[in-house]
């Protein structure tokens with residue numbers, strides 16, 4: 001009887017505290033931020049930078065706590081967006097690839113050989129197409145704040161140099177994200193298999209898969225060369241932007257001042273990380289080559305054979321992404 005009564009009081013106390021904190025959103029508040037990669041990588045550093053800037057400027061009112069390695073979704077990175085939308089995660093610095101199963105518009109960035117260089121990335125994310133992508137995210141219950149960059153993705157494998165689609169023939173390639181990746185690698189004659197980053201590393205080590213695709217920073221930091229990936233082809237087949245975002249209900253409980261703070265610091269952290277990622281590319285490539293990895297660069301003609309081989313993917317996916325979005329991106333790319 002006494003126990004029941006005191007438990008009742010405790011419950012009332014907890015509920016009261018929750019109500020109080022919701023009512024006075026200006027009081028100290030901690031938000032969880034999910035990332036796939038840790039601070040050993042530029043991606044994790046982007047989230048840490050965001051947290052640092054918020055810490056510095058909020059006088060302890062607002063804290064971002066970063067949870068790396070997809071731990072808030074038990075390693076299943078393609079569930080990150082759903083978890084953020086449902087409020088299981090407050091915020092994230094996430095990849096367009098990992099969120100594309102829930103936000104089909106994000107497949108724009110995964111269209112093979114569509115966004116060829118950094119100027120094209122900036123023209124797309126910084127213009128009308130970028131706004132359309134942000135609207136698509138917001139319409140699904142998540143507030144996007146800023147862009148970052150995981151980088152241009154390059155393909156590696158353990159068998160031999162890749163300079164033509166034929167060289168991918170039958171190779172088991174680990175991919176992640178939406179079915180678009182299956183289509184791209186099938187079109188190239190490879191044998192793609194979808195798995196999380198957590199599962200990818202053991203699969204490369206045991207030889208269960210022959211190859212993978214990731215930006216140079218990931219190849220370098222994760223020491224992909226040590227798991228048998230001795231051949232790397234620079235083909236810039238897609239760029240993988242990162243997006244800083246917050247759950248909509250959480251956003252609405254923040255004061256206007258806190259919202260401005262979160263947005264400004266996300267923009268700053270994103271610009272900082274994008275510039276750093278790009279600056280480090282050449283030294284990373286040199287480090288990878290020094291470890292004995294064979295690096296293949298494509299001639300214009302070789303590049304074109306990959307573009308031609310994946311044309312069907314563009315045709316199948318442009319309508320799913322939205323023709324008007326693809327057109328806006330194309331216009332931005334042409335005008336860069």
Ligand code: X2X
Nearest residue numbers: 036095097176196197214
């Ligand atoms: O899983 C990957 O390949 C990674 C780490 O690049 C992403 O999360 C998209």
